[in-house]
Amino acid sequence: MQYYTLVNNYKADSKEIGVGELYEKKSKFFSYIYPIANSDDAKKYIHDIKEQNKEARHCVYIYSYLEDGKINIKFSDDGEPQGTGTKAIYELITKETLTNICIIIVRYFGGILLGAGPLSRAYLNCARLSIKQCKKEQIYKYIHYHTLLEYTDFSKIKDKLDEYVMNNQVIVKNILYQDKVEIDIHIREDLYKKIIEQLK
Numbered sequence: 001m002q003y004y005t006l007v008n009n010y011k012a013d014s015k016e017i018g019v020g021e022l023y024e025k026k027s028k029f030f031s032y033i034y035p036i037a038n039s040d041d042a043k044k045y046i047h048d049i050k051e052q053n054k055e056a057r058h059c060v061y062i063y064s065y066l067e068d069g070k071i072n073i074k075f076s077d078d079g080e081p082q083g084t085g086t087k088a089i090y091e092l093i094t095k096e097t098l099t100n101i102c103i104i105i106v107r108y109f110g111g112i113l114l115g116a117g118p119l120s121r122a123y124l125n126c127a128r129l130s131i132k133q134c135k136k137e138q139i140y141k142y143i144h145y146h147t148l149l150e151y152t153d154f155s156k157i158k159d160k161l162d163e164y165v166m167n168n169q170v171i172v173k174n175i176l177y178q179d180k181v182e183i184d185i186h187i188r189e190d191l192y193k194k195i196i197e198q199l200k
Contacts, residue, residue: 001097002097002138002139003066003071003097003098003099003138003139004096004097004098004099004136004137004138004139005035005098005099005100005101005136005137005139006018006033006035006098006101006131006134006135006136006137007035007134007135007137008035008134008135015034015045016032016033016034016130017033017034017035017133017134018031018032018033018130018131018132018133018134019031019032019033019129019130019133020032020126020127020128020129020130020131020132020133021126021129022122022125022126022129024110024114024118024122025110025112025114025118026110026111026112027107027108027109027110027112027114027122028107028108028110029105029106029107029108029122029123029126030053030105030106030108030126031103031104031105031106031126031127031129031130032045032049032103032104032105032106032130033101033102033103033104033130033131033133033134034101034102034104035100035101035102036063036065036100036101036102037065037100038065038067039063039065039072039074041065041102042061042063042065042074042102045102045104046059046061046063046102046104049104049106053106053108055108056106056107056108057079057107057108057109058077058078058079058080058085058106058107058109059078059104059105059106059107060075060076060077060078060080060085060086060104060105060106060107060123061075061076061078061086061102061103061104061105062074062075062076062086062089062090062093062102062103063075063101063102063103064093064098064099064100064101065099065100066099066100066139071099073090073093073094075089075090080107080119080123081116081119083116083120084116084119084120084123085105085119085120085123086123087120088120088121088123088124089103089123089124089127092124092127092128092131096136098136099139100139103127103130103131105123105126105127107123140188140189140190141188141189142171142186142187142188142189143186143187143188143189143192144184144185144186145183145184145185145186145187145192145196146182146183146184146185147182147183148180148181148182148183149180149181149183150180150181151180151181154181154183157199160198160199161183161185161199164187164195168188169187169188169191169195170185170186170187170188170195171185171186172184172185173185173186
């Protein structure tokens with residue numbers, strides 16, 4: 001199965017990669033999307049949003065992350081009628097195979113009950129507003145590669161290596177300049193053989 005995540009297409013200096021704001025019968029909904037790698041990341045963002053919105057009636061959230069090749073999903077409707085807060089959002093991110101994200105939606109109650117259907121749509125539409133600000137990106141598996149090179153050899157491949165990094169095909173973990181150049185990189189699994197051949 002191929003998985004995707006959402007990346008920042010919003011503001012370069014923001015922790016959140018997307019935000020949304022929706023008003024429905026005097027209730028105010030605010031959504032936030034954060035990139036995560038594990039449940040600890042998500043819990044931190046949820047805690048921070050709750051602290052910043054202590055007057056809010058509900059703080060609904062859903063987060064998903066990959067671990068050992070499997071998707072883990074956690075969610076809370078935070079006191080809303082069952083299925084109205086996260087069910088439709090769960091179906092959306094499952095259909096799109098989105099993971100490594102945390103979606104938090106804060107609701108300030110306006111005094112008018114919305115009913116299950118309109119309430120569920122309000123949460124979903126608010127989440128969609130923040131998702132629209134993001135860019136969908138495929139999640140790739142990477143293979144670790146480590147080697148030692150003479151300085152003359154490294155100078156021959158440096159420009160090509162920089163090109164791979166710019167195109168998100170290679171992640172540089174470490175380069176040490178000692179007697180030789182020690183390279184510690186991760187190469188996209190689907191391009192591994194091709195890149196190794198080109199580097200050699």
